[in-house]
Amino acid sequence: MKRIQLSHGGGGEEMDVLIRDLFYRHFSNDILLRSEDAAVLEVNGKIAFTTDSYTVTPLFFNGGDIGKIAVAGTLNDLAMMGARPLYLSCAFIIEEGLPHETLERIVLSMKEELSKSKAQIVCGDTKVVPKGSVDQLFINTSGIGEIVLPALSAHSICESDVIIVSRDIGTHGACILASREGIELQSALSSDCATLWPAVDALIAEKVGIRAMRDATRGGIAAVLNEWAVASDICIQVQEQSVPICDEVRGICELLGMEPYEFANEGTFILAVDPCDAMRAVEILHQFGMSSNAAIIGKATVLKAGRVILNSPWGSTRYLERPKGELLPRIC
Amino acid sequence: MQDDKALFDIFRHPQTIRALSRKIHQEALKLSQPLKVMEVCGGHTHTIMKYGLKQLLPDTIEFIHGPGCPVCIMPKERIDQAIALARMSDTILLTLGDMIRVPGSASSLVQERSTGRDIRPLYSPMDALKIARENPTKKVIFFAIGFETTTPMTAALILRTDEEKLHNLFFHINHVLVPPAVHAIMDDSKNRIDAFIGPSHVSVITGAQIYEPIAKQYGTPVVVSGFEPVDVMEGILKIIVQKNENRSEVEVQYTRAVTQGGNQKAQAMVEKTMSVRESFRWRGLGDIAHSALQLNDSFTHLDAETVFSQFLSYEPIDDHKLCICGSILKGLAKPNDCTVFGTACTPNSPLGSCMVSSEGSCNAYYRYGSAL
Numbered sequence: 240m241k242r243i244q245l246s247h248g249g250g251g252e253e254m255d256v257l258i259r260d261l262f263y264r265h266f267s268n269d270i271l272l273r274s275e276d277a278a279v280l281e282v283n284g285k286i287a288f289t290t291d292s293y294t295v296t297p298l299f300f301n302g303g304d305i306g307k308i309a310v311a312g313t314l315n316d317l318a319m320m321g322a323r324p325l326y327l328s329c330a331f332i333i334e335e336g337l338p339h340e341t342l343e344r345i346v347l348s349m350k351e352e353l354s355k356s357k358a359q360i361v362c363g364d365t366k367v368v369p370k371g372s373v374d375q376l377f378i379n380t381s382g383i384g385e386i387v388l389p390a391l392s393a394h395s396i397c398e399s400d401v402i403i404v405s406r407d408i409g410t411h412g413a414c415i416l417a418s419r420e421g422i423e424l425q426s427a428l429s430s431d432c433a434t435l436w437p438a439v440d441a442l443i444a445e446k447v448g449i450r451a452m453r454d455a456t457r458g459g460i461a462a463v464l465n466e467w468a469v470a471s472d473i474c475i476q477v478q479e480q481s482v483p484i485c486d487e488v489r490g491i492c493e494l495l496g497m498e499p500y501e502f503a504n505e506g507t508f509i510l511a512v513d514p515c516d517a518m519r520a521v522e523i524l525h526q527f528g529m530s531s532n533a534a535i536i537g538k539a540t541v542l543k544a545g546r547v548i549l550n551s552p553w554g555s556t557r558y559l560e561r562p563k564g565e566l567l568p569r570i571c
Numbered sequence: 572m573q574d575d576k577a578l579f580d581i582f583r584h585p586q587t588i589r590a591l592s593r594k595i596h597q598e599a600l601k602l603s604q605p606l607k608v609m610e611v612c613g614g615h616t617h618t619i620m621k622y623g624l625k626q627l628l629p630d631t632i633e634f635i636h637g638p639g640c641p642v643c644i645m646p647k648e649r650i651d652q653a654i655a656l657a658r659m660s661d662t663i664l665l666t667l668g669d670m671i672r673v674p675g676s677a678s679s680l681v682q683e684r685s686t687g688r689d690i691r692p693l694y695s696p697m698d699a700l701k702i703a704r705e706n707p708t709k710k711v712i713f714f715a716i717g718f719e720t721t722t723p724m725t726a727a728l729i730l731r732t733d734e735e736k737l738h739n740l741f742f743h744i745n746h747v748l749v750p751p752a753v754h755a756i757m758d759d760s761k762n763r764i765d766a767f768i769g770p771s772h773v774s775v776i777t778g779a780q781i782y783e784p785i786a787k788q789y790g791t792p793v794v795v796s797g798f799e800p801v802d803v804m805e806g807i808l809k810i811i812v813q814k815n816e817n818r819s820e821v822e823v824q825y826t827r828a829v830t831q832g833g834n835q836k837a838q839a840m841v842e843k844t845m846s847v848r849e850s851f852r853w854r855g856l857g858d859i860a861h862s863a864l865q866l867n868d869s870f871t872h873l874d875a876e877t878v879f880s881q882f883l884s885y886e887p888i889d890d891h892k893l894c895i896c897g898s899i900l901k902g903l904a905k906p907n908d909c910t911v912f913g914t915a916c917t918p919n920s921p922l923g924s925c926m927v928s929s930e931g932s933c934n935a936y937y938r939y940g941s942a943l
Contacts, residue, residue: 420694480585493579495694496929546940552585553592553800555623558940563918568694569614569929570641570668570717 241339248333248367261343262363265350266329270361278361280326282385287322289313290381298341298375300418302410302430306345308505309378310352311434312456318439319452319508321391322384324356330364332377345376355434358382388443396450396471400539401517403510405438405530406431407483408460412502413491416566422494428487433506433529441527447520448513455507458562461500463509464547465561472544477537477559480552496569501562511539582799583622591804592627598811605631607763608810609756609902611749612718612770613640613930614798620935622800632807635763635902636932638752638856639770641717641745642669643900643924643931646854647888649745650675653714654683655882656743656875663689663706665699666714667721669928674921676888696724700731703740712741712875720772722746722864723837726844729870743875744865747851749773750781751862755853756901757789764902766810768803769795771825778833782821790819797825844870852887854924855897894923899932906933913937 246253263272270278293309303311314324329349333342353360360380411430416422435454442449451471453463460482468475484499492499506529512520517535524533542548547559581587599606610616616636619625625634638644650673657664657680664680671680671692684690689709693699696713703711715725725746732740749770756762769782774795782793792813796806806824813820823829844867851863866874876883890896893911898904906912906925916922918934925931929938 422694551623553588553622553627555626557621557623558938560938564672567668567671567692570670570721 243333243335243337243339243342243367245335245367245369248365254365258365261346262365265346266353266360266363268359268361270359271363278326280361280383282325282383285386285389287317287320287384287386288381289316290379291316292377292379294374294377295415296374297418298345300430301414301427303432303505304345304348305376305378306349307352307432309380310349311432311506313380313382314356314358315435315454315506315508317382317384318436319391319454320384320386321388321439321443321449321452322386323440324358324382324384324436326361326383327358328362328381329360330366330379332366332368332373332379334373334375335367335370337375342376352434356436388449391449391451393451393453393467393470396467396473396511396539398473398539398541399514400450400511401514401535402464402475402477402537402539403512403517403520403524403533404460404482404536405435405508405510405524405533406506407485407488407532408455408504408507409484409488409492409499409502411505412459413488413499415503416495417491422491424487424490426487431504431506431529435506435508435529438524438527438530441523442520445519445523447523448516449520450511450513452508452510455504455509457503459499459501459503460509461498461547461559461562464559467511468547469545471539474540474542474544475537475547476540476542477547477549479549481534481536483532483534497566500559501566514538579799582797582801584801587801588627588804591801591808595632595804595808595811596629598808598815599629599631601815602631602811605633606811606814607633607635607765608768608807609635609637609764609766610768611637611639611753612773613643613928613932614771615768615796615803616640616932616935617930618798618800618803620939623939624800624803627804628807632811636899637902638756638853638900639718639749639773640925640928640930641721641747642673642928643896644747644752644853644855645670645673645716645745645924646852647674647676647890648852648885650679651888652743652883653680654678655884656712656714656879657683657688657690659710659879659882661708662710662712663691663702664712664714665691665693665702667696667716668692670714670716672921673924673927696721696728699728699740700735700737703732703737707739709739710741711739712743714743714745716745718747718749718770718773719776722841722845723776723834726837726840729844729866729873730840732873733870740873741875741878742866742873744845746845746864747853748847748862748864750785751859752853752856753785755856755859755862757785759901761903762901764791766791766814767793768806768810769793769821771796771798771802771828774825774829774833776834776837778831779821779823779829780831780833786819786821792819793821795821795823795825795829797828843867853900854890855900891922896923896925896933899925906936909933
């Protein structure tokens with residue numbers, strides 16, 4: 240079996256072959272292939288710029304892999320700022336001994352995810368580190384997008400704004416947890432990992448009055464809603480029964496005593512929209528597979544500024560806190 | 572409704588919960604005095620706070636949060652023992668859930684893990700077998716915690732360890748018992764408890780019969796209830812009805828899982844492997860006689876307290892002087908009575924153990940909001 244050796248990161252011929260035969264071949268575009276020290280980019284007006292490092296165990300999971308997340312995750316951060324994704328950088332930190340075939344599968348998956356937007360990988364870096372220095376493979380991607388819808392901000396949510404979630408929550412977190420801990424499920428639970436730009440593009444094109452968007456990655460929707468409540472100094476009230484949660488995620492949460500609101504997502508976003516546009520926003524989202532069960536889950540009020548309140552279907556309320564510490568299963 | 576979801580959906584049915592609330596309000600009008608109900612188990616505290624049940628009850632019903640959280644009652648010296656074991660060379664320390672976050676006298680297992688000690692929270696105690704098999708040159712120590720609910724799992728693990736003749740898996744036993752703790756609270760002259768919601772999963776193992784002496788001796792109704800909101804609401808209703816009818820009996824609301832005699836196979840496994848300790852120090856409650864278990868003599872070779880005794884100290888260590896976990900565990904104070912609650916003591920940096928576990932009452936108040 241062909242494996243990645245330290246020499247593949249050594250700057251010599253082996254590295255050159257790896258870059259040409261794998262990265263240039265699959266990520267091919269004019270800017271990348273110029274092989275200069277830095278990519279020279281054509282950008283008009285305001286840009287959004289973001290970076291993220293991706294580490295996930297296992298590398299492959301139901302519904303995605305580290306490569307798909309590394310592309311979708313950074314593109315999504317751009318999309319959430321109303322920016323059309325254009326350019327990505329991509330740095331691989333590879334553990335010595337990683338099968339070449341594994342790396343190629345991941346690169347192909349990145350290529351496929353890139354095809355869902357017009358973004359291109361225009362520069363990159365490859366490091367190979369001795370066995371044990373990293374867990375198989377870490378990827379960093381940075382992204383640049385051109386702002387299409389300016390002024391989106393977590394600070395601009397107002398009273399009566401409607402809160403929408405783009406799909407059922409927590410599948411990525413539940414999926415990773417189940418595969419790490421060997422929890423076998425009867426039905427296939429699949430990560431929500433997806434590039435959100437097509438849906439965001441449609442919302443912008445239809446001139447939906449979006450106040451803020453954020454993808455609910457680590458910390459889940461509990462983290463996003465709390466960040467917004469604090470940033471906009473407003474109360475966010477959520478109707479518990481309106482939050483879409485699939486049976487598998489509910490089941491895992493029941494089993495382990497965890498909250499689906501705290502589970503990570505990789506293709507789920509929360510929107511705060513002008514109340515007049517809320518229904519229209521949901522209808523637009525329903526046209527896309529990645530957001531076919533989008534739902535209105537609550538609204539901004541002035542009840543308790545800076546807090547998120549969950550309303551139960553039987554008339555009681557409680558705070559939804561920001562997640563704290565590592566997710567640990569209950570004892571009994 | 573699908574069958575698999577029926578397991579929890581019908582016990583969170585909004586109309587049923589609202590109907591129970593109305594019925595409780597009606598019945599409570601007949602009470603001669605306000606009722607202080609202790610939910611013994613931290614799982615019930617969690618349910619009450621998470622589902623906002625207090626808001627659905629009349630003011631005459633007050634919850635007193637009991638000591639049934641295995642993490643909360645663990646005294647600092649036992650946590651220090653876990654840390655001492657984890658610091659031994661070539662050792663893997665295993666435990667359950669939140670235990671890794673509880674502060675000992677100077678450190679916690681989480682802090683120790685960040686310095687490179689091999690400390691692993693388990694999802695199932697049975698995973699310990701695999702870890703011991705895969706690491707034959709390491710000492711693998713299971714820091715076993717919990718009430719009667721989790722004890723049978725440890726017992727099964729001990730029996731398997733013995734059967735497989737695993738020479739490198741050891742046990743540090745911290746299993747505690749519900750009835751002696753309840754007696755300790757009731758025998759305190761300051762106690763103000765009128766009735767009990769009996770634990771759910773403990774009772775599945777032990778059976779409801781273990782509460783008969785409590786109901787008789789103190790004249791307090793004990794209603795064993797499930798962990799879902801409908802269960803707790805129905806349990807409260809049954810308690811009020813008992814009070815109004817002047818009864819003080821052990822009653823089972825959680826009939827879908829609890830019998831009088833309990834799980835006898837599990838009880839037999841526990842008996843085979845463990846026996847009652849002379850005394851055990853509970854965090855906040857102090858020394859309680861016959862309130863915990865230890866390994867039977869025939870398993871001394873697996874007992875971490877014996878095998879590694881030279882590393883362990885039994886010197887009692889007091890709680891932080893501002894922490895009132897002791898009064899909270901006895902039901903004499905509420906979490907928000909504490910001056911450091913939510914300020915110097917938070918789930919991220921807990922001073923007291925009740926802030927650590929999701930079953931701890933301080934943690935539940937902090938998470939779900941007592942101010943609502």
